[in-house]
Amino acid sequence: MRKALALFALISTIIISSSDARSSIIQKPKPSPNFKINNTTNHTNAQTCSFSVKITTSCSSVSYTRDEISISFGDAYGNQVYAPRIDDPSSRAFERCSSDTYEIYGPCTYEICYLDVYRSGYDGWKLEKVDIYAYNTRRTDSFYFNVWIPANVWYGIDDCYYYRSSAAAQK
Template sequence: MAKALSLLLLLLFISASFQASSCLESVKGRPQELRSFKIQEHQEAGSGRGCSYTVKIKTSCSSKRITRDAISLAFGDAYSNEVYAPRLDDPSSGTFESCSTDTFKIQGPCGYGVCYLYLRRDGRDGWTPEWVQVYEPHVSRALTFYYGSPIPNGIWYGFNNCPRVSQSATTDGLVSSI
């Protein structure tokens, strides 16, 4: 009886551990500069199509106590659905203070799985993010992009793990390149 109870508790622990780890998914690789990144022109807000994303950004403890840098964010999927937030910073509200986590609700087009994310820093303070988490609508897990190093000034810096689209798919008009 004790062995059966121990086995049951072990199985419950393993199941709970697996479920907890499946709530967060991390993106592999290191952030890269992308000098040619261009923000897409978006459709008018009256198009009736849109989703709300929750984005959490953890500022590194190695970052300055406060920053006056302008921080922008862009993320999207392999099908050119891009969410853009031109200015997330607000020094008067304590946004992006050292060792803090800030949460944003950002509206944008509904996508099909975030696979790229870029941050842009403009300023002299040298703000350093630790990580960025994106919670997609109707998805129970967050996608985590790990930075851990200062963002270069004046360029988009981040991750692109979108699958490569075959030439036949793009010529058939099924998918456009990002």
Template structure:
């Protein structure tokens, strides 16, 4: 546990000096979403910040999947333990994950929420630890229940390795 806390503090300090990309967009329904898997593994740190407008406590199941324009994606099922306050109002939670390495910048985030309490994330920050260039996604919207919702989209040109994050 102490290692995780130290890693979170270290990466927070480093990220402020490296700059980040950000995206502000409302979540959209994504019923055709499928989870992929690959063999090359990298380490990721995901930090969620729950809005002050969110419910004071949630027992809802929260899952995330993020990835790049090349189809690499990391699945983070059931991040929270309903007995904890990980996603409560004002809370900041950090999760260490392992998953396939990204071959281009992270350019989307899918969020799943199941339950009756509700959850309004203010932002989600994703660090690929080998690269240390985080992406921060600003939400500040209620995540609807029982469906995958996608934030952002990828615009990838294979030869030039260009990724753009856009909002509507």
């Protein structure tokens, strides 16, 4: 009986450890030095879609920021939504422990797999997470940051390799 219990405990530990290893594979935010705004998706024939973007500022951020904040997100197929200067210091956006929701319009996308943020200024800002609800897909994509966003560089999460490899495997 003891051997069976010991074996069960060992197998349980292995399963728990392997599930922890899988969760640590989740992409962490990092600088995106090669990031470029894709103006080709903004042509007049492109279908326009609405996105609700909820940005949550960390409780360990500065009390508020006057920094300029821009955001861009998209799919693995080159469809990109870009929103310059979503900040508005007079509206008290991006205060510590708060969430701000924006209605952003851009080209329709498939599943959103990357998100980049740009911050310019001297106050600093710690982004907790971004939730994007795309009305054409009826789902929410969440990007977890929990980091101080560096100044003057696009900074983000890119999980598109998963979608690109899945699409290549289907061909």
